Amino acid sequence: MTERVLTARFQTPDSHRLSTYQADGGYQAAKKALSMKPGEIIDLVKASGLRGRGGAGFPAGLKWSFVPKDSDKPKYLCINADEGEPGTFKDRYLMELDPHAVIEGAMIAAYAFCANHAYIYVRGEFKLPMMRLEAALEEAREANLIGRNILGSGYDLEMWVHPGAGAYVCGEETALIESNEGHRGMPRLKPPFPAVVGLFGGPTVVNNVETLAYVPHIVNRGAEWFGSLGPEKNGGTKLYGVSGHVKKPGLYELPMGTPLNEIVFGVCGGMRNDRKLKAVIPGGSSTPVLTADEIKVNMDFDSLAKAGSMLGSGAVIVMDEGTCMVRVAMRLAKFYDHESCGQCTPCREGVPWIRKILVRIETGRGCRQDPKLLLELCDNIQGNTVCPLGDACAMPIRALVTKFRDEFDAHIEKKQCPIGGFQNPWPSIKIQACKVS
Amino acid sequence: MPKFTINGVEIEAKEGQTVLKAALEHGIYIPHLCYHPYLKVAGNCRMCLVEIEKMPKLQIACATEAREGMVVLTMSEKVIKARKAVLEFLLINHPLDCPVCDQCGECKLQDYCFQYGQETSRFQEEKRSYPKIAVGDNIVRDMNRCIHCTRCIRFLRDVAGQEEFTLYERGGKTQVGPYRENSLQTPFSLNLADVCPVGALTSRHFRFQARSWLMQKVRTLCAACSRGCNVYAWISKGKVLRLTPAVNESVNMSWMCDFGHRSIQPSNDGQPGLIPLSGGRQVELTESLGEVASKLSHYIHAGDGSRVGVIASTCLTNEDLYMLRKLAREVLGTSLIAWIPGTQDEAPFGPLDEPLDTWFVRKDKTPNARGAQNILGSTEHAESVESVLQAAEQGELKALLVFGEDLAARYDAGRIKQIVPKLDLFLVVDARMTRSGQWAHVFIPDAVWLEKDATFTNEVGRVQRLRPVVDRELPIRAAFGTIQEIVKLVGVNWYFASPAEVMEEIAVKVPGYQEISYPLLDETGLLVEMK
Amino acid sequence: MIEKIAIGPETEKAIAEIIARYPVPEAALIPALHKVQDELGWLPLEAIDWVAGRLSLPKARVYGVVSFYTMFRRSKPGRHRLEVCTNLSCSLMGGEHLRDYLCEKLKIQPGQTTSDGRITLTEVECLGSCGSAPVMLVDDAFYENLTPETVDQILEQLHQKETRGGVS
Numbered sequence A: 001m002t003e004r005v006l007t008a009r010f011q012t013p014d015s016h017r018l019s020t021y022q023a024d025g026g027y028q029a030a031k032k033a034l035s036m037k038p039g040e041i042i043d044l045v046k047a048s049g050l051r052g053r054g055g056a057g058f059p060a061g062l063k064w065s066f067v068p069k070d071s072d073k074p075k076y077l078c079i080n081a082d083e084g085e086p087g088t089f090k091d092r093y094l095m096e097l098d099p100h101a102v103i104e105g106a107m108i109a110a111y112a113f114c115a116n117h118a119y120i121y122v123r124g125e126f127k128l129p130m131m132r133l134e135a136a137l138e139e140a141r142e143a144n145l146i147g148r149n150i151l152g153s154g155y156d157l158e159m160w161v162h163p164g165a166g167a168y169v170c171g172e173e174t175a176l177i178e179s180n181e182g183h184r185g186m187p188r189l190k191p192p193f194p195a196v197v198g199l200f201g202g203p204t205v206v207n208n209v210e211t212l213a214y215v216p217h218i219v220n221r222g223a224e225w226f227g228s229l230g231p232e233k234n235g236g237t238k239l240y241g242v243s244g245h246v247k248k249p250g251l252y253e254l255p256m257g258t259p260l261n262e263i264v265f266g267v268c269g270g271m272r273n274d275r276k277l278k279a280v281i282p283g284g285s286s287t288p289v290l291t292a293d294e295i296k297v298n299m300d301f302d303s304l305a306k307a308g309s310m311l312g313s314g315a316v317i318v319m320d321e322g323t324c325m326v327r328v329a330m331r332l333a334k335f336y337d338h339e340s341c342g343q344c345t346p347c348r349e350g351v352p353w354i355r356k357i358l359v360r361i362e363t364g365r366g367c368r369q370d371p372k373l374l375l376e377l378c379d380n381i382q383g384n385t386v387c388p389l390g391d392a393c394a395m396p397i398r399a400l401v402t403k404f405r406d407e408f409d410a411h412i413e414k415k416q417c418p419i420g421g422f423q424n425p426w427p428s429i430k431i432q433a434c435k436v437s
Numbered sequence B: 001m002p003k004f005t006i007n008g009v010e011i012e013a014k015e016g017q018t019v020l021k022a023a024l025e026h027g028i029y030i031p032h033l034c035y036h037p038y039l040k041v042a043g044n045c046r047m048c049l050v051e052i053e054k055m056p057k058l059q060i061a062c063a064t065e066a067r068e069g070m071v072v073l074t075m076s077e078k079v080i081k082a083r084k085a086v087l088e089f090l091l092i093n094h095p096l097d098c099p100v101c102d103q104c105g106e107c108k109l110q111d112y113c114f115q116y117g118q119e120t121s122r123f124q125e126e127k128r129s130y131p132k133i134a135v136g137d138n139i140v141r142d143m144n145r146c147i148h149c150t151r152c153i154r155f156l157r158d159v160a161g162q163e164e165f166t167l168y169e170r171g172g173k174t175q176v177g178p179y180r181e182n183s184l185q186t187p188f189s190l191n192l193a194d195v196c197p198v199g200a201l202t203s204r205h206f207r208f209q210a211r212s213w214l215m216q217k218v219r220t221l222c223a224a225c226s227r228g229c230n231v232y233a234w235i236s237k238g239k240v241l242r243l244t245p246a247v248n249e250s251v252n253m254s255w256m257c258d259f260g261h262r263s264i265q266p267s268n269d270g271q272p273g274l275i276p277l278s279g280g281r282q283v284e285l286t287e288s289l290g291e292v293a294s295k296l297s298h299y300i301h302a303g304d305g306s307r308v309g310v311i312a313s314t315c316l317t318n319e320d321l322y323m324l325r326k327l328a329r330e331v332l333g334t335s336l337i338a339w340i341p342g343t344q345d346e347a348p349f350g351p352l353d354e355p356l357d358t359w360f361v362r363k364d365k366t367p368n369a370r371g372a373q374n375i376l377g378s379t380e381h382a383e384s385v386e387s388v389l390q391a392a393e394q395g396e397l398k399a400l401l402v403f404g405e406d407l408a409a410r411y412d413a414g415r416i417k418q419i420v421p422k423l424d425l426f427l428v429v430d431a432r433m434t435r436s437g438q439w440a441h442v443f444i445p446d447a448v449w450l451e452k453d454a455t456f457t458n459e460v461g462r463v464q465r466l467r468p469v470v471d472r473e474l475p476i477r478a479a480f481g482t483i484q485e486i487v488k489l490v491g492v493n494w495y496f497a498s499p500a501e502v503m504e505e506i507a508v509k510v511p512g513y514q515e516i517s518y519p520l521l522d523e524t525g526l527l528v529e530m531k
Numbered sequence C: 001m002i003e004k005i006a007i008g009p010e011t012e013k014a015i016a017e018i019i020a021r022y023p024v025p026e027a028a029l030i031p032a033l034h035k036v037q038d039e040l041g042w043l044p045l046e047a048i049d050w051v052a053g054r055l056s057l058p059k060a061r062v063y064g065v066v067s068f069y070t071m072f073r074r075s076k077p078g079r080h081r082l083e084v085c086t087n088l089s090c091s092l093m094g095g096e097h098l099r100d101y102l103c104e105k106l107k108i109q110p111g112q113t114t115s116d117g118r119i120t121l122t123e124v125e126c127l128g129s130c131g132s133a134p135v136m137l138v139d140d141a142f143y144e145n146l147t148p149e150t151v152d153q154i155l156e157q158l159h160q161k162e163t164r165g166g167v168s
Helices: A018-023 A028-035 A038-048 A060-065 A091-097 A099-112 A127-142 A173-180 A209-221 A223-228 A260-267 A301-306 A325-339 A345-362 A370-381 A389-403 A405-414 B019-025 B077-092 B108-116 B151-159 B191-195 B264-270 B285-301 B318-332 B369-376 B385-393 B413-422 B435-439 B479-490 B499-509 C009-019 C025-040 C045-054 C059-068 C088-092 C095-106 C148-165
Strands: A076-081 A117-122 A158-163 A204-208 A237-244 A250-255 A277-281 A315-320 B003-006 B009-012 B049-052 B071-073 B133-135 B139-141 B165-168 B175-178 B201-203 B216-221 B230-236 B239-245 B308-313 B337-340 B399-403 B425-430 B442-445 B454-457 B462-466 C080-085 C119-124 C136-138 C141-143
Touching: A018 A099, A018 A127, A028 A099, A028 A209, A038 A060, A038 A099, A038 A209, A038 A223, A060 A099, A060 A204, A076 A099, A076 A173, A076 A209, A091 A099, A091 A127, A091 A209, A099 A117, A099 A127, A099 A158, A099 A204, A099 A209, A117 A127, A117 A173, A127 A158, A158 C025, A173 A204, A204 A209, A209 A223, A237 A260, A237 C088, A250 A260, A260 A277, A260 A315, A315 C088, A325 A345, A325 A389, A325 A405, A325 C088, A345 A370, A345 A389, A345 A405, A345 B077, A370 A389, A370 A405, A370 B077, A389 A405, B003 B019, B009 B019, B049 B077, B077 B108, B133 B175, B151 B165, B151 B191, B165 C059, B191 B201, B191 B239, B216 B462, B239 B264, B285 B318, B285 B399, B285 B425, B285 B442, B285 B479, B308 B318, B308 B385, B318 B337, B318 B369, B318 B399, B318 B454, B318 B479, B318 B499, B337 B369, B337 B385, B369 B454, B385 B413, B413 B435, B425 B435, B454 B499, C009 C025, C025 C045, C025 C059, C045 C059, C080 C095, C088 C095, C095 C119, C095 C148, C136 C148
Parallel strands: A076 A117, A076 A204, A117 A158, A237 A315, B003 B071, B308 B337, B308 B399, B399 B425, B425 B442, C080 C119
Antiparallel strands: A237 A250, A277 A315, B003 B009, B049 B071, B133 B139, B139 B201, B165 B175, B216 B230, B230 B239, B454 B462, C080 C136, C136 C141
């Protein structure tokens, strides 16, 4: 068993309290960081190769280095805690069980690019994580770990929780900024990038919770240690959230690059009811599905990209042989339809169209040309939208249609779903389907 | 100045200019919907996607800065495919019934579909459907036709400064419109019909009046206030059906107020059948002209030319005003020529009261106060209306000639009524019948502003062309022609064949106008140089 | 329907504190709307007007924001809110079936409130609790690893709470 870094304190009683955190060496990294020059921290994080845990895998140190040093505008750090990618439930636990680690990491990051204001954008449904963060911020403020002249260093940092209100798209960094400013969460055109013009017009970095939670460890233990935990350019451990048809679903911290089959069949105890594996979505609902034959892949950014999918948020959704893949596609399309901001044409019009076609196929009203049309619509959306939400719909749908084409054709030919939608886990209870699907 | 190539042609862009702007300036058309030259860039329609070398994804030309050495393709296979895709997406929920849409013929979506669209629809599902609503007194919103380009929202927020429209709901259910009550406070609401590239926002006044391609479109000026907004007048069967703003960056960018938009109604409604009167009797124009001329001749011969008072309105054109000045100074030899400063609270053509003097609408609701000031002298220097009226009251005047103004409305009507019997001649020349027109010994119709070929000088001194939009048959003619006819009958021949020739003389005689001539005015006009 | 609203001093105070966290008051809009909704239970148009006035924002803009975010309720909910997730991870574990089970038991469709005004049932997207699917929020509290039996218990608890404490 490898070392647990981010989840080390999860089992400790009162892990969310400052006293517990400090007893375990908490805020030592912050002290060390404040004695360093900001540029040295950026260099350290760059050297570690820490990549963004939100989904895109962009090197965090590089992102910080894009902030112009000579800007006279206030700089901001936004902590992206708008965890909403279906399948993902990692940041929530970090905030609930180790909020000070998030705050310490955010403080070091803000210091590294000289920001004096930070906002933790937490999705509105996360009441407990928000309460824990706010309590932790209060503790930190009292202990002069945030606020004015932190620990006598001369560095000021204010940090607040900013609640979301139910919009997946706000996980996109420019939509998050818009929402943080009090607007509809509609992504901005880039350029300008947030590092130059971001929150309130100032240079802004948006970092994921998990990414920041790693920063204190890197400061404490060095870049090399971090790199040694995973394959080249994919350092560290990773939080993998496993859901679906496995025996032991849950959150696991494993070395970056752990093979997917090992996660499913080793760590998670294999398939529930020992049924056959059919498919795995490896990195959250936006990432292309892998078939049972494709799961020998290592779960890191580069290996999954090579396999035609993505690590995304590390959210593994496991599906057994009884799963209707048309139903899966329909459910995902329903989600993206619900979450499209409606700003740009291809996403606003294309995503609901894809959903409607999938509803038709699943309910036995599909046409022979529908699968081809779906693929063309995916092509017409992807790359043509303001933000990646359109891509996030197109990529998984394309993979599902391509890899499970026979299931789509079977629905169309038989004019019904051969499986009858999602399986009822409680077959002894007869449940009548309600009108909406 | 970055040089870059579009479709193999090298062009030079201005510093910081976008690919789309530079392309359009160089005559290379890139289809676009949400982009509007005078609104902030939104980049949401995705219609202007172009291929740029070394960039993996297509880029929107409206938001991409042109850079040195860029290689842009606007007609590559990839671009055309994306363009067709965007059009298909825009059309799936858009009614395919162009013939019954009011925007038909001037709809960008229709134009692009004609060029790039598919002949059949692959969309089998039901379209979104919303009821039409009236938004305020001027606008109808048909959400079914909306393409969510947000031009209307951006106009209200960024130009008009009243954020009364918003996007609401989200995703495919997103709507564009007002909050709560379907009303608008902005005095610029009709611009929404102008900026909407499709038939989603249309004018309640113009809807279904005429097809755009069956109308004539003439560039002229709005006469509803002293700003002098450039407009297109749209004519069908001799009637002006609407005014829309024409671009003039020095005056009105591409906007105009509701007051101006609607100023055509009274002039259309009020004019037909205006006939010369003499002593309340309908007469031929020649008879009325003759009557005035013979009386004026009589005064001149009797040495009473100076006992003629002249009052001019600031609705008159520069040419009208100059001819009046020439009549007074050169023919009659009177110094009693006064002009009435522009109305501050009253509409020039009817009861449209619009007290706002915001960013566009000016307090002075007449178009040519600056012209009157330049040609007849500032109010301090020129004779005041009051002194002309006093002279008339004291019986010092033989005649009072009033052009374009209803004295009974602007001054105490009883006082004016008492003045009339003291005069040998009370002449009213006006584009509408007024109370003082009815009291006049002689009433001669003037052409309305939409009929005049002339110029106005706007509040900041910009001389701009007014073009004849509608052409009514005699007896109605512009005031300057009426004056020339009368003077001719008096025995003085001025030989002005056109208003352009009047302007040639103005350029010589009126300080500041030396550079002004019709050919040089072009579309945007020229500033008078006042010391 | 015109709702007369009164915003209490505590909410007012909380909003004033929130405004101070940002360089522009507008940024406090979403947290302020949450505070008002927490007090009123939902956001009638009068509440939107009130918030717009408090932050000096155009009402249309505030309405645009309210209608963008699914957590802002523009109609009055029942006394208890059940928000059941039917996104992929939950539905693999029975999320859709639970939704249907609740519809049957409560005799309403998602989006509706029981005729006694007691319970509003909503179908929601991923709640970030996929490892303990299926999940549901009951008046904002997470209930995880649900089964028809546990759902029955939850409904029973809600019922008891009301009968014990009297109808609020």
